Amino acid sequence: MQTRGAAAPDPTATAYTDSSGRALEDYKRPSVAVDTALLTVAAHDDHLSVLLVRRMPEPGAPAGAEAWALPGTFLHEGETLIDAVRRSLREKAGIEGVNPRQLRVFDDPGRDSRGWVLSVAHLDVVPTTRLAERDPERTRLARLADAVERLPFEHDKIIAAAAAEVRAQYARVPDPYGLLPEPFTILDLRLLHEAVAGEPLQRDTFRRQMISQLTPTGEVTTGTRGRPAELFRRVPAAIPWLPPTAT
Amino acid sequence: MQTRGAAAPDPTATAYTDSSGRALEDYKRPSVAVDTALLTVAAHDDHLSVLLVRRMPEPGAPAGAEAWALPGTFLHEGETLIDAVRRSLREKAGIEGVNPRQLRVFDDPGRDSRGWVLSVAHLDVVPTTRLAERDPERTRLARLADAVERLPFEHDKIIAAAAAEVRAQYARVPDPYGLLPEPFTILDLRLLHEAVAGEPLQRDTFRRQMISQLTPTGEVTTGTRGRPAELFRRVPAAIPWLPPTAT
DNA sequence: GAAATAGTGTCTGTAAGACACTATCGG
């Protein structure tokens, strides 16, 4: 409960009033949070994983019970959503240099026992190498299937929405988020895409789909069994989604 | 400016505190607004239109200058976003029974001169008949091209995002929002889709694409010039986007 | 040479673009 109700208009507020003649400050405002699903594919793993951070256990929870959640924070005064996202990742996981984008707002009134909290869900996909610098005490990588073990605040829904989005993007474009270190073989690329999709892909069709969107290096692998594989790079301008910090 | 700063923790607040030991109420919170792009295609018009509502003129604006904007409102205490959207459409335009869905959050700090306001943009597409009951004094239908005449609050961006979304949906599914009264001919359907797309579509290819997704009635038109046209209905479960009031 | 992996040829089915043909109405 709040101590402030619908009091008389605040004389220090700006002069604008709405159709009821009440100023902005006369309405109770929600807390706004951001939560981020930071996805990756661990090296030589064939599943999507998501970054979780340790959170304060619920009061009354059995001692030793672990509580995990997506990294998130409350929006501070004057801060943009993306800045809040970056701050939460920096402070709660020690991660910098990511560029998440909005998924959608979760506004279920009962989603947060602490009060009236809207959460703007965000998504980014980053190479595991960038997650290596994270704080190992407070963070953890969980496969998607394992992560949906009763996360708080509808975080399971956020993860599901994030995975669906990422799968749709990987369906037609080679590694749009740059998970693979360059140069890479078509096999590397296919194993990554299969990990994202969660199902095997056609070898020959996949090659023909992707090769037109890659630039050959002319190099080949050496020291492997069988015929050496050609090495490729992504073409520079292959990330149409991810506008330059969309408003 | 606000009269409340980072005061001492409110003793009536819930016991939860964040990692800095501060309760929810210690942070300034943004105002949260919803704005809705309600699109339609007027009968026998070949363009998308958007519903605008009259707004208070800016102080200092020349007398007689008209100011229009998308219908919107501030989120009230305990209210969900979709409820706020429905309330704003009811109160500001006299429209009921729509089911908008989220587009995204606009959080540009300078977007609203009244203060710190986030806006959650929404979208719906409704038949013009449903807009006929609206308040004619305070509302107006504007073609998209005409509507982008300096709307406040980035409303032009909301409209652009809404149009892109709707065009993508109409590209593969016959009238997903049910604008056409049933039954209808393939010609009716194509003219509607051309209005949405803003460009002419192939007559034969369009028919073959859509006919597999329609149920024939067996009836035909009468009294028209040329060969009578078959009449169709939409198949019942043809609206996969628009989950039953998504959270 | 055998095993293994990379890369390609090719057949089939589906579907869009394009064009022209047939079908059925009002007058």
Next chain:
DNA sequence: CCGATAGTGTCTTACAGACACTATTTC
């Protein structure tokens, strides 16, 4: 019959799925 509109046949191109073949390496 003529004009007009609805509906269909069909040719071309492109591409996914499927399968098998060739190519080039290690052991």
